[in-house]
Amino acid sequence: MHLSAEEKKEIFAKYGENAADTGSPESQIALFSVRIKHLTEHLKSNHKDYATARALKALVGRRRRLLDYLIRKDINRYRAIIAKKELGIRK
Numbered sequence: 618m619h620l621s622a623e624e625k626k627e628i629f630a631k632y633g634e635n636a637a638d639t640g641s642p643e644s645q646i647a648l649f650s651v652r653i654k655h656l657t658e659h660l661k662s663n664h665k666d667y668a669t670a671r672a673l674k675a676l677v678g679r680r681r682r683l684l685d686y687l688i689r690k691d692i693n694r695y696r697a698i699i700a701k702k703e704l705g706i707r708k
Contacts, residue, residue, distance in 0.1 A: 649680040
């Protein structure tokens with residue numbers, strides 16, 4: 618899946634501080650969530666695509682590590698990102 622620059626800017630503007638905020642954990646978690654959602658849909662119809670399954674597991678792990686980082690550094694920011702239901706993240 619290739620996200621266009623405009624789609625990425627929208628994600629960063631919505632979940633980060635501004636459209637150029639690409640490094641904050643919140644914006645990275647949101648970007649990973651969009652990619653995870655796309656790969657999950659792909660694997661529903663292509664269940665034998667093992668390379669994509671491996672990439673999906675890696676993305677989920679990266680997102681989990683970022684969420685763990687947020688828990689350690691600022692629990693309020695973690696709770697705010699979890700509260701956004703459109704990302705589909707559970708505790």
